[in-house]
Amino acid sequence: MAIAAPKTRRGETSRAVILQAALDLFQERGYEATTMRAIADRAAVSLGSSYHYFPSKEHLVLEFYRHTHDLHAEAIKPLLARDRDLAARLRGTMRAVIVTCEPFHAVAGSIFSTVANPASPLNPFGPASKPLRDEVVALYAEVVNGSESRIPSDIAEMLPLALWLYQMGILYFWIFDKSPGRLRTLEVIDDTTDLIVRLISLANLPVLRGSRRRVLSLMKSIVDSQAS
């Protein structure tokens, strides 16, 4: 799907310059307001050329998404190297998500809806976004595994995927957040990360064993059925 990799020096520059123009314009004007013609103009390239490297406008969004992920991964490196407490790691990671995305808040609505569209091959569960999805899930695996908390293996197995979903939920909330400085989202992050860590520790209680087993096997079966 990541069609038409450049085969030439010139091609590489073109691709890069188009992508940069798109990222800039998305940020300046938002997604809908940015036309493919405007992107081509700013990149000093013809309309057709843009389509040579990016099969659709949506594919540029996917690149945008990747861009923010890279920023995010970079931003939390120190935290993950330093802190061993699961709650702190999770909280820091989530805070970094929205801090990283803050410059794009105005655009994020369109981005999100484009990516969430089940009809699009770019949707988060589809094949086209698998590479990026795997990276994000791996990042959460590191958040979990690098902590000193001892997490039961059945939970640890599913947790990264669940946290990836959780991140999407937080982002969706953040998109709607009209509070000054998006402080509301930060509060929600603090509350929910605490809650998650607490629930994980509670999951060992005998009364919760049954539900825990059900939840995990449900998640597992869902993941498996999607994989096929």
Place this chain on the structure above:
Amino acid sequence: MAIAAPKTRRGETSRAVILQAALDLFQERGYEATTMRAIADRAAVSLGSSYHYFPSKEHLVLEFYRHTHDLHAEAIKPLLARDRDLAARLRGTMRAVIVTCEPFHAVAGSIFSTVANPASPLNPFGPASKPLRDEVVALYAEVVNGSESRIPSDIAEMLPLALWLYQMGILYFWIFDKSPGRLRTLEVIDDTTDLIVRLISLANLPVLRGSRRRVLSLMKSIVDSQAS
């Protein structure tokens, strides 16, 4: 938002005929494949006329959504009148959702993404969809209140809204469900409704009191902040 109510006999017929054409075509060909021109053609009306009654193609989707809700509400009436067991009521209601929507499965992806778009005024949390949202939440309130289960009032207060969200989650899963007869979704419904009922009853355990309070106050604060 529901712009331009017909003021005339002729106007009413036109609106109805356009809507019917749209619903039919959405079902026959899917959302994207149905052009506004095709709708106008089938309705034997000009392109401009369609826009007189429906400000955009998305608004036709909202009508589509309302249509399925009405079907659903009708379908579960007997169940809600008969059965008093919460698990049964919830399970039946959810099963009816996907049975009702089954004819539209092919279209549902586009519908969902259109409606989920945070940038659209039609998104489920926005003002334009409030009337319908209120109806759906009220329906889940009836599911809960009509049961014989004694549900703590703090939970009962939030539950209908939570179930509305849950329904959207199930629909999202169902859209991706490729299993024959969408049996996978039915299984997931059975599992999750059981789980929900069980968790509600567990919520009275002393160890869970803290988490329960946190979850509910979090939900409440989110709802309140959205309302303003």
Place this chain on the structure above:
DNA sequence: GCTCACAATTGAACATGTTCAAATTAACTG
């Protein structure tokens, strides 16, 4: 029945995502 304000209707025009066949340029081979 006449008139007039307003509703309803129309279709051309516009903006924008996308496609494609043709032209141009780069890279490689002998």
Place this chain on the structure above:
DNA sequence: CAGTTAATTTGAACATGTTCAATTGTGAGC
């Protein structure tokens, strides 16, 4: 360096959602 192949670039053409000024129909008040 000449020639050939493949990558790149181009801009015109297309489809479709949307807008709007102009036209036509309708019904209320006299």
